[in-house]
Amino acid sequence: xxxxxxxxxxxxxxxxxLPVLDSNGSDSLKFAVTLLRQLPGTxxxxxxxxxxxxxxxxxxxxxxxxxxxKIIWGDETDTALKVQVYQALLALPxxxxxxxxxxxxxxxxxxx
Numbered sequence: 001x002x003x004x005x006x007x008x009x010x011x012x013x014x015x016x017x018l019p020v021l022d023s024n025g026s027d028s029l030k031f032a033v034t035l036l037r038q039l040p041g042t043x044x045x046x047x048x049x050x051x052x053x054x055x056x057x058x059x060x061x062x063x064x065x066x067x068x069x070k071i072i073w074g075d076e077t078d079t080a081l082k083v084q085v086y087q088a089l090l091a092l093p094x095x096x097x098x099x100x101x102x103x104x105x106x107x108x109x110x111x112x
Contacts, residue, residue, distance in 0.1 A: 020049040031055040038079045067097060074104025081106045
């Protein structure tokens, strides 16, 4: 989609590994794009999709090695802190096989 939220097709884009944005309306889609632009490359290279409902609820789906990982992100606030929390949690050996991470409240994250 372009900067104003209008979808278009890129020529010669077969097989590109781009994340899917699943949103329910133009504001929700713009929120997904804004969030996507804020994420560091370490996250976007593993990103399969972003699902947004409204402008305050985002869920990221990553392929973290062989394990799929669902990250409940919340809104676009505290993105840098959420990324730090995500990285710190993944670095812990006990979190090697988690399938769910909730960083919507980054000072009180949850892993399962």
